[in-house]
Amino acid sequence: MxxxxxxxxxxxxxxxxxxxxxxEPVPNHLKRWWFALGGTPAYxxxxxxxxxxxxxxxYRASAVTAYDSVAFITxxxxxxxxxxxxxxxxxxxxxxxxxxxxxxxxxxxxxRKPREINWVVGMxxxxxxxxxxFTGYALVFEQLSYxxxxxxxxxADQVPVIGxxxxxxxxxxxxxxxxxxxxxxxxxxxxxxTTLVLLLVVHIAIIRxxxxxxxxxxxxxxxxxxxxxxFPEHFYTELIIGLTLMLILSALATISPAALGNPAxxxxxxxxxxxxxxxxxxxxxxxLFSVTxxxxxxxxxxxxxxxxPFIDEQIRKRTRFKDxxxxxxxxxxxxxxxxxxxxxxxxH
Amino acid sequence: xxxxxxxxHSRRDFLSRAAMATGLAGGYGAFGMIAGRYxxxxxxxxxxxxxxxxxxxxSDGESLLYEAPDGEKITVTRxxxxxxxxxxxxxxxxxxxxGCQVQWExxxxxxFCPCHNGVFNPEGVATEGPPADAKQSLxxxxxxxxxxxxxxxxxxxxxxxxxxxxxxxAPTCGxxxxxxxxxxxxxxRGKERPA
Ligand code: HEM
Ligand code: FES
Numbered sequence: 001m002x003x004x005x006x007x008x009x010x011x012x013x014x015x016x017x018x019x020x021x022x023x024e025p026v027p028n029h030l031k032r033w034w035f036a037l038g039g040t041p042a043y044x045x046x047x048x049x050x051x052x053x054x055x056x057x058x059y060r061a062s063a064v065t066a067y068d069s070v071a072f073i074t075x076x077x078x079x080x081x082x083x084x085x086x087x088x089x090x091x092x093x094x095x096x097x098x099x100x101x102x103x104x105x106x107x108x109x110x111x112r113k114p115r116e117i118n119w120v121v122g123m124x125x126x127x128x129x130x131x132x133x134f135t136g137y138a139l140v141f142e143q144l145s146y147x148x149x150x151x152x153x154x155x156a157d158q159v160p161v162i163g164x165x166x167x168x169x170x171x172x173x174x175x176x177x178x179x180x181x182x183x184x185x186x187x188x189x190x191x192x193x194t195t196l197v198l199l200l201v202v203h204i205a206i207i208r209x210x211x212x213x214x215x216x217x218x219x220x221x222x223x224x225x226x227x228x229x230x231f232p233e234h235f236y237t238e239l240i241i242g243l244t245l246m247l248i249l250s251a252l253a254t255i256s257p258a259a260l261g262n263p264a265x266x267x268x269x270x271x272x273x274x275x276x277x278x279x280x281x282x283x284x285x286x287x288l289f290s291v292t293x294x295x296x297x298x299x300x301x302x303x304x305x306x307x308x309p310f311i312d313e314q315i316r317k318r319t320r321f322k323d324x325x326x327x328x329x330x331x332x333x334x335x336x337x338x339x340x341x342x343x344x345x346x347x348h
Numbered sequence: 349x350x351x352x353x354x355x356x357h358s359r360r361d362f363l364s365r366a367a368m369a370t371g372l373a374g375g376y377g378a379f380g381m382i383a384g385r386y387x388x389x390x391x392x393x394x395x396x397x398x399x400x401x402x403x404x405x406x407s408d409g410e411s412l413l414y415e416a417p418d419g420e421k422i423t424v425t426r427x428x429x430x431x432x433x434x435x436x437x438x439x440x441x442x443x444x445x446x447g448c449q450v451q452w453e454x455x456x457x458x459x460f461c462p463c464h465n466g467v468f469n470p471e472g473v474a475t476e477g478p479p480a481d482a483k484q485s486l487x488x489x490x491x492x493x494x495x496x497x498x499x500x501x502x503x504x505x506x507x508x509x510x511x512x513x514x515x516x517x518a519p520t521c522g523x524x525x526x527x528x529x530x531x532x533x534x535x536x537r538g539k540e541r542p543a
Contacts, residue, residue: 165388177505179389267449287478
């Protein structure tokens with residue numbers, strides 16, 4: 001009693017206010033699993049921060065020590081293999097979940113007015129997550145880490161006007177050198193996560209301001225639609241999802257733990273070289289066109305994706321193809337899946 | 349009169365705001381510049397002219413494989429121009445597309461880049477893949493002959509700090525002290541060079 005008084009005297013917050021703050025009414029259709037796809041990457045991100053900090057205790061970011069320190073984490077540190085594998089699998093799932101979430105938003109048309117801004121924020125989240133994947137992979141300093149970073153920097157070099165600057169900034173020099181790996185580490189472990197936190201805060205603040213898009217489904221009777229409470233109902237659901245995710249991650253980590261390839265060798269590009277699966281599309285694209293065409297077209301596609309809510313609005317206003325976005329979306333998904341599978345099955 | 353004072357007022361207002369904005373932008377900008385300059389690498393990769401070989405070690409059309417201190421494998425080929433001048437072409441093994449290391453495939457008489465399937469002929473001209481689309485060739489290092497000695501301008505370090513640069517394959521072996529180590533003899537480039 002007096003303890004409560006002691007606190008409320010100093011921090012004038014009442015239980016009611018707290019409840020109000022956290023008790024957002026959530027529309028019923030969020031009970032459908034595919035609407036939880038936004039919450040899943042958020043949960044996975046927390047796991048990434050947690051496991052990432054643990055990894056940073058033993059990881060030593062320099063070309064001379066990095067590979068050995070990862071080997072130490074994998075083979076010697078107690079549960080090191082587990083922490084590392086969970087970090088790797090959660091990254092994979094997070095990217096998959098963000099992509100699925102984005103597809104859900106796209107195909108339900110939830111990016112339309114007034115939510116255009118949040119779609120743009122979402123695109124930056126997507127890019128941030130992909131960059132986290134790229135920089136994280138570079139840290140292991142196995143063969144593919146080195147060559148992936150080299151190729152990535154040279155792609156950046158092709159960007160008109162600012163490319164050279166970006167490449168030098170990325171590598172800390174004209175080529176991969178002893179300053180490079182520490183940079184990747186700082187970007188991966190400090191800059192990108194901070195950026196992602198800020199983006200997520202904005203993303204979620206906007207969602208709370210606007211509310212999630214309200215849908216009516218055919219099988220919903222009147223009293224089934226409407227809202228339920230964020231706390232405790234939705235919160236419990238999230239807790240259960242979270243624990244399930246941890247179990248899935250642990251299973252994946254045990255069945256297929258993160259491996260360690262050959263150490264980076266700047267003098268020899270491996271016979272077969274592949275990036276992580278989420279870059280297969282880009283990788284295939286690079287093989288199909290000259291680098292200028294590949295870079296400019298990729299830039300154009302990313303720009304079109306960012307601007308999609310506005311492009312879509314114009315299409316709907318000026319033409320009679322009201323569902324164009326659905327067909328374009330289906331086409332894009334088919335192309336992306338096809339290129340990914342293509343890259344996955346061939347050696348070169 | 350009243351009008352005059354308001355406009356004077358708003359002008360002063362504007363000026364003070366502008367001064368404030370400039371001051372703030374300049375102040376924070378200066379810190380930003382310091383951070384940016386600190387992060388932007390000052391040093392370019394270091395290069396040096398290094399002695400490779402006596403030019404008589406190769407006859408026309410023959411080549412040797414030289415490993416620069418940074419580990420890059422350089423194919424050096426001798427030729428003589430119609431005017432009778434001895435020339436050397438020193439070809440890099442770094443793919444001009446996105447920087448992977450190409451590999452000589454003796455069975456196909458070509459260089460292959462595993463990253464995006466770039467293919468180069470023995471002269472280093474791209475014939476397939478994205479480097480061919482962009483009409484690229486393997487880069488050439490500056491070469492110079494002085495007093496019958498061949499020098500190349502190469503990079504002295506990459507990730508592994510400099511060893512000294514050495515010939516790893518050459519058609520004839522120098523012998524006796526002071527000569528380059530010579531591992532395996534090779535024929536003219538593009539014909540029967542071993543892998
Ligand atoms: C780490 C990544 C992300 C997290 C944690 C996240 C989180 C969320 C959450 C919790 C929601 C609420 C609705 C739901 O769960 O589906 C949401 C909605 C939304 N997201 Fe994301 N998101 C992420 C990435 C993205 C991306 C990549 C895009 C698209 C480019 C995007 C665009 C949107 C939009 C436009 C909404 C509003 C949709 C509506 O109100 O129905 N988000 N996000
Ligand atoms: S780096 Fe050689 S083909 Fe792309």
